[in-house]
Amino acid sequence: SSLTERCLSFSYPDLEPLILTPWIKNCSFDVVKNKSKLNIFKQAGVNANAYSGFITVNDEAESNLFFIFIEAENNADTAPLMLWTPGGPGLPVLLSLLLQNGPVQLNASGTGFLPRELTIQKNMSVIYLDAPVGAGYSFTKNASGYATKMEDITKDIKTFLNQFLLVFDKYKNRDFYAGGDSYAARYSVALAYEMLRDQTQVPLNFQGVVGGVGFLSPILDLADSSDFLLQTSMLNREGYVEFKTRFEYMRNLTKKEEPDYKTVLYLLFTTIFTSQPKTLFQNLTLYNSHASPLYTERPLPMMLSFGVANQTEFKVAIHAGANTPLQYDNKDLQTRLLFDWLVDITDKVKYVLNNTRVLFYTGQLDALFPSANSQAYFDKLDWKHASEYQKAERALWHPYGAYLLLPTGLPLPISASGYLKTAGNFTSAVVLGMGHYAGFDKPAEIYHLIMHFLEKKIA
Numbered sequence: 509s510s511l512t513e514r515c516l517s518f519s520y521p522d523l524e525p526l527i528l529t530p531w532i533k534n535c536s537f538d539v540v541k542n543k544s545k546l547n548i549f550k551q552a553g554v555n556a557n558a559y560s561g562f563i564t565v566n567d568e569a570e571s572n573l574f575f576i577f578i579e580a581e582n583n584a585d586t587a588p589l590m591l592w593t594p595g596g597p598g599l600p601v602l603l604s605l606l607l608q609n610g611p612v613q614l615n616a617s618g619t620g621f622l623p624r625e626l627t628i629q630k631n632m633s634v635i636y637l638d639a640p641v642g643a644g645y646s647f648t649k650n651a652s653g654y655a656t657k658m659e660d661i662t663k664d665i666k667t668f669l670n671q672f673l674l675v676f677d678k679y680k681n682r683d684f685y686a687g688g689d690s691y692a693a694r695y696s697v698a699l700a701y702e703m704l705r706d707q708t709q710v711p712l713n714f715q716g717v718v719g720g721v722g723f724l725s726p727i728l729d730l731a732d733s734s735d736f737l738l739q740t741s742m743l744n745r746e747g748y749v750e751f752k753t754r755f756e757y758m759r760n761l762t763k764k765e766e767p768d769y770k771t772v773l774y775l776l777f778t779t780i781f782t783s784q785p786k787t788l789f790q791n792l793t794l795y796n797s798h799a800s801p802l803y804t805e806r807p808l809p810m811m812l813s814f815g816v817a818n819q820t821e822f823k824v825a826i827h828a829g830a831n832t833p834l835q836y837d838n839k840d841l842q843t844r845l846l847f848d849w850l851v852d853i854t855d856k857v858k859y860v861l862n863n864t865r866v867l868f869y870t871g872q873l874d875a876l877f878p879s880a881n882s883q884a885y886f887d888k889l890d891w892k893h894a895s896e897y898q899k900a901e902r903a904l905w906h907p908y909g910a911y912l913l914l915p916t917g918l919p920l921p922i923s924a925s926g927y928l929k930t931a932g933n934f935t936s937a938v939v940l941g942m943g944h945y946a947g948f949d950k951p952a953e954i955y956h957l958i959m960h961f962l963e964k965k966i967a
Contacts, residue, residue, distance in 0.1 A: 522824060523824055523829065523830040523831075524829050524830075525561075525562055525572070525574075525645075525647075525827070525828060525829030525832050526543060526544060526560075526561035526562060526827035526828075526829070527561070527562045527563075527564060527572055528540045528543070528544060528561045528562060528563055528671075528675070529562075529563055529564035529572075529671060531543070532563070532671050532674055532675060535674075537674065537675045537677075540561075540675045541559065541675060541676075543561070543827075544559040544560055544561040544827060545557075545558075545559055546558040546559055546560045546576065546825075546826060546827070547825075548612075548621070548825050548826065549578065549611055549612055549621075551621075552612045552620070552621035552622065552623055553622075553623045554581075554611040554612055554623050555581055556578050556579055556580070556581045556611060556629060557578075557579040557584075558576065558577065558578045558579070559576075559577045560574070560575060560576040560577065560826045560827050560828075561574070561575070561827045562574050562575075562645075562646075562827075563575065563667075563668050563671045563672065565641070565663075565664040565667040565668055566641075566648070566652075566653050566664065566667075568650070568652070569648050569649065569650040569651075569652045569653030570648060570649035570650060570653065571641045571646075571647070571648035571649075571650075571653030571664070572641075572646060572647060572648070573637060573638060573639055573641065573646045573664060573665075573668050574637075574638040574644060574645035574646045574828060575635055575636060575637045575638070575668070575672070576601070576602075576605060576635075576636045576826065577633070577634070577635045577636075577672075577676070578610070578611060578629045578633065578634050578636070579629075579633045580629060580630065580631060580632050580633045581611075581629060581630045581631075582630055582631055583631075584633060585678065587631055587632050587633055588632045588633070588682060588683040588684065588685060588715065588962065589632065589633050589634075589635065589679050589682045589683070589684050589685070589712065590628065590632050590633070590634045590635070590684075590685045590686075590687055590718075591634075591635045591637060591665070591669070591684070591685070591686050591687065591696075591699075592604055592605075592609070592634055592635065592636050592637070592687050592688055592692075593637050593639045593665075593686075593687075593688040593692040593695050593696070594638065594639075594643060594644065594688065594689075594692055595688065595689050595690030595691040595692045595693075595723075596643060596690070596691050596692075596836070596837075597640060597643065597691045597841065597842065597845055597848075598640075598642055598643040598644075598835060598836060598837060598838045598841050598842060599643060599644065599836050600638060600643065600644030600645065600814075600817055600834055600835070600836055601636040601637060601638050601639075601643070601644055602636070602638075602644060602813065602817045602834075603810065603813055603814075603817075603948075604636060604688075604689070604947070605636050606813045606816075606817075607809060607810060607813055607945075607947070607948045607951075608689075608946070608947030608948055608951055608954065609624075609627060609628045609629075609634075609947055609951065609954065609955060609958070610624065610627060610629065610634075610636070611623060611624055611627045611629045611630075612624060614809060614812055614813060614816060618809075618812030618813075618815060618816060624951075626951065626952050626955040626956075627955070628955060628958055628959070628962075631959065631962065632685075632962065633679070635672065637665070637668065639661060639664065639665055639668075639695065640654070640655045640660070640661040640664060640695075640841065640845070641653050641654055641655065641664060641841070642654055642835055642838040642840060642841030643835060643838070643841065644834060644835060644836070645823075645828040645829075645832050645834060645835075646835075647832065647833075647835075651840060651844075654840055654841050654844040654845070655841070655844065655845055656844045656845065656847075657845075657847075657848060657851075658694070658695070658698045658848055658851065658853070659698075661695055661698070662695070662698050662699050662702050665695070665699055666699075666702070666703075666709055666710050669710045669712070670710060670711075673710070673711060673712070679712075680711045680712070681711055681712065681713055682712060682713060683712075683713050683715045684703075684712035684713055684714050684715055685715055685716045685717070685718060685962075686699045686700055686703075686714075686716075686717055686718070687717070687718035687719070687720075687958070688718075688719065688720070689719075689720035689721050689722070689946045689947065690720070690721050690722065690723055690877075690944065690946075691723050692719075693717075693719030693720060693721070693722025693723060693724060693868070694719075694722065694723045694724065694853060696717050696718070696719050697717060697719065697722075697724065697853060697856050697857055697860050698853065698856055700714060700717045700860045700864060701856040701859050701860055704859070704860065704863045704864055705859075714864060715864065715865065716864050716865035716866060716867070716961070716967075717860055717864060717865075717866045717867070718867050718958055718961060719866070719867070719868045719869075720868075720869050720870075720946040720947065720954065721869070721870055721871050721874050721876075721877055721944050721946045722868055722870075722877075722882070723877065724853065724857055724868070724882070724885065725854070725881065725882065725885035726850075726852050726854075727776065727849050727850065728755060728758055728759050728762065728772075728776075729881060729884075729885065730877050730881050730882065730885070731776075731780050731876065731877060731881075732752070732755040732881065733751075733780075733875055733876065733877075733878050733881075734748055734751045734752040734755060735752075735878075735880075736875060736878040736880070737751065737789075737793065737875065740801040740873075740875070741801075742793040742795065742801055742875065743792055743793060747792035747793070750788070750792065751779070751788065751789070751792060754775065754779050754788060755779070757775070758772050758775050758776060758779075761775075762850075769847065769850055772850065773846055773847070773849060773850065776849065780798060780876065781798055781876075782795075782796050782797060782798055798875055798876045798944070799874070799875060799876060799943045799944035799945045800871075800873045800874070800875055800943025800944060800945065800949065801873055801875055801943070802873060802943060807945070807948065809948075810945075810948065814834070814836065817834050818834045854889070857889065858889055858890060858891045861889065861891040861892075861893075861932075861933075861934050862891050862892050864933065865933040865934075865961070865964075865967050866933065866934045866935070866967065867935050867937065867957065867958070867961040867966065867967055868882070868886065868934075868935075868936050868937070869926075869936070869937040869938070869939055869946070869954070869957055870882045870883065870936070870937070870938050870939070871938075871939055871942035871943050871944060871946060871949065871950075872926075872938055872939060872940050872941060872942060873941060873942060873943040873949075874942070874943050874944045875943060875944065876944040877944065879938050882936075883936065883938070886929075886936050891934075892932065893931040893932030893933075893934065894931075896931040896932065897929070897930075897931035897932070897934065900929050900930060900931050901929075902927045902928065902929045903927065903928050903929070904924035904926075904927060904928075905924055905925055905926045905927060905928045905937065905957075906922065906924050906925070907925050907952075907953060907956035907957070907960070908922055908925070909922055910922060910924075924940070925939065925940055925950075925953045925956075926938050926939040926940050926953065926957075928966060930966060930967060933967050934967055935961070935966045935967035937957055937966075939953050939954065939957070942954075
């Protein structure tokens with residue numbers, strides 16, 4: 509056989525998705541570490557150990573969750589562990605890593621990586637997880653592997669964590685945070701709720717939740733952006749009336765003796781977001797992105813990241829598999845999870861606020877889930893420090909200091925980056941100039957916010 513053939517047969521397994529569970533079941537943990545070791549970040553100049561691959565969370569359905577694990581650059585033996593999941597539901601977590609808080613970012617042409625100066629991974633070890641099944645590179649052979657409710661998602665995440673901790677056993681009982689934006693703030697709360705209620709499920713020391721631009725309050729309250737869209741001139745007066753009327757109609761359908769949830773969901777997804785055929789939001793605003801008044805299309809770096817993440821060489825390099833599709837809008841996942849959009853998780857939010865530290869941040873320019881809607885929800889929550897929270901004064905947040913001292917001794921005021929409101933172990937933040945793409949719009953501010961939370965300077 510020719511050298512080419514030998515090389516091809518030698519490299520063949522590397523083209524397949526790297527599924528680690530068979531070795532984990534055999535207790536071959538060193539094999540798992542060796543096979544999953546990831547070099548692309550080191551090549552970009554990032555000083556940290558990284559691993560990636562798939563862990564099987566449902567044997568019958570053959571469902572696998574894809575992860576990238578990056579150990580803390582500083583004090584990896586004691587630094588806390590953070591699980592970061594993507595929103596969507598179903599977006600690739602790689603977007604969070606590349607565009608928001610990971611150790612590398614794309615260069616301007618989208619052809620290579622540069623180290624990111626402000627990355628949470630300097631001081632904590634981060635598991636970037638494509639959850640639920642069907643998000644990003646995560647896949648299932650059988651449709652029964654898709655989640656139909658939040659409990660399915662948290663069950664898969666706990667199964668993942670337990671296998672992960674067998675391999676990376678030095679992280680057992682480590683301080684642990686769950687974080688994510690948008691729909692993933694919801695996963696983070698649900699996971700916290702389960703892990704705090706029964707601490708024997710996963711051997712980690714649950715320390716807090718970080719939820720950005722979160723889908724926490726009931727969707728028809730949260731996503732009614734008609735006032736915001738009018739004030740930012742995205743809707744004109746006629747459009748405002750039509751958009752607001754649509755939300756009132758949906759609310760009335762849920763209040764009927766026999767609520768018509770199917771129609772509500774159909775109307776919801778033809779009203780907000782962007783899709784083909786165009787939604788009411790698109791037709792009335794002429795925007796093709798529902799994230800922020802500042803851009804009408806999905807931002808270019810996001811599109812470039814999709815492109816990179818879908819390249820065969822890149823997929824092979826991160827052990828995702830040459831032929832694994834990059835999912836960001838998996839219809840099977842979304843259809844099966846549809847009814848979760850109408851589930852009110854307020855009881856879980858209250859339990860989590862009562863039992864752990866919480867940071868929720870919203871974006872001043874979030875056009876999808878306007879900040880004012882979330883703030884109203886936080887004010888109404890009935891938890892142990894509720895009255896304290898309602899009475900608490902908002903304070904300006906100055907991550908860069910409030911003044912710059914000139915050599916002459918004259919202090920020049922520096923602009924704040926947001927508002928903070930705190931009671932007990934809960935801080936809600938509003939980040940100025942930030943839309944629904946949160947850490948993409950304001951990466952430095954979100955970095956400082958999460959670090960301040962971690963260092964217990966807030967909440």
